[in-house]
Amino acid sequence: MTRSDTLARARGLDRPQTAYLVRFPAADGTIVETDLTWAELARDTAWVTERLRGHGLTAGHQALVTASGFEGPWIRPVIDALRSLAVPYAIAEAMGWDHGRTAVFHRELRPHAIIGLSAETLEGLSGTADLREMFRDTPVLLARPAAVRLLRGVGVTASAICFLGPALAFECPERQGAHVNAAEWRVGARDGELFVAAGEGRAATGLAETPLGIRGTVLNGPCACGSADPRVVFS
Template identity: 75%
Template structure:
């Protein structure tokens, strides 16, 4: 049977509602939460809208750096790229795979680089000028620890990060990373972020401290969104503070 026929047959089969078992760290140890296919579809639609706001469109190319254990949000980003008809390459976000990031960046000449980590940047810095490499990339979405490194060399980087099981993604206004208010409730206590599941999530999650330093802004963003915005303390550190 041809592969296309096999895939078509597979799509007619029933599948359980559970897509992922999400495990995320808290100060008291790891926490597990179920993620259904329906929730993943909603998460994907939200990410698609956010990337469209950044001007990502069909025919442009993207490079995604992610790790296998991040599938619960990596899958949503990949689904968004597919929905936007944006071809993409994937590199591991760990520092040991920085050469793949360099090769994909050179060969793809991507419009967007999504998920850059501080570990990847550390690996690249030994062989490349980070500013020269990424300053001409129209959209750079980096993790909080990588953002000050990039901005320190003149790269206009925005934040993408996990907030427990939720994804935070900064809009073009760069006033904090939005979290989908329809799915999650984010808060702050004593300078530490917390997250709770919204009413539509199948797996319950009460307010859970995350041990991540930051703040939360509410109210309408300049982009027009009412979603809360997370300010990560790590993303606001200067390059010299990290070294």
Template identity: 35%
Template sequence: MSRNSIAATMAGRHPSLAGIGQFRRADGMVGFEIGWPEVERDTIWARRLLEAWEVGPGDHALLTARNSEGPWFGPLVRAIRDTGVVFSNAEPYAWDARRVATLLSALPIKVVAGLSGEAADALLADDEAAARLAEVPVLWARGDAVEQLRRAGLQPAEMAMLGPVPAFSCPERKGLHIDPAEWRFTATASGLALTVVGDRLFRGRDIALDINGAIVEAPCTCGLPGPRINTE
């Protein structure tokens, strides 16, 4: 190990490894390593996503994520910081919905990312919190929250952790996007899958995805490149 590598490790940053995540498959949990160059590229992609939604300096964001979800939310957090967005954090559980409601009432929140089904239920049960939530321009909801939000008259955008990669809806709300330079959606006999195409520490081919939908190859009018998954 070089002197620079030793110094980086002692400072709390591994010279090559940014983190380790886990995702579930039918046969158990799969661990995956994440390198620093990957984080940098994923952050650039997240910045493009924010630009598509016209999120910029001085805007306010609220991230509802577990600590263990850093491998998925980390690049988005870095992109938010790089962009100059002011952000707050909350847990994606019903017991923390009061903090979400308080932040929605106290700040002009433009982005909520990672809203879960149980948190959505708690917020919708409070008329004032539901009204505040309806005013949020960029509401990225997890799959288990989308339907109840729509039934309540809101227009959420969807996000999903698809194996080792997070996917997000664009302003057109016509599918879940990922970076086509890093990942490729595939259709197999058993359903939708994911293949790693970028230069990443974790390699995988035809990783089964626990999501229903169709792969859309036509370019999206939002300007983000690559195929996407339409879950409608």
């Protein structure tokens, strides 16, 4: 049997609805589990695609994604969105020990966008590179909140990307808070601490309001980018 025959047979098999089992810590340290279905993954990808279009990404650009393997439920929609936009991408580990690969990809590919940059990567790079010189000409920097603070501290403009429990928060070029897909999730803050719960699109998950132990506030007014999604501002 040839490889093409095998793939054809595989496409005819029933596929379970679950794409990923998402595990995340709640504020009290307990691990919460919820399913991510293929249909939900497709909707997440469509939402992220629009967010990346808002940053100006288009065919012909190149991107670098820094992520860890266990972050698949949040990063897979980003990768699928890049594919749908015909944006080639490279991947480096988000842990500090792999900062050298980020440096090589940045030097050789000169990516239009870097997505998922971590504070650990920046700390590794800071021993061998001038962060301001390295990143100041990268058109799109989507970094994790701690990395955003480090970059802004050296005068580099960056937008935030963050995992809020099972949800993905994604800052637009206005940089007035990271958007969360209101069709899928309900986010808010109580006593300065963020929580997440299933929205209408995720009702089947049954995720009740879950404090995350992340400090921040939520803005519910319309954003200048045109999105009506709520925006998370990290403390």
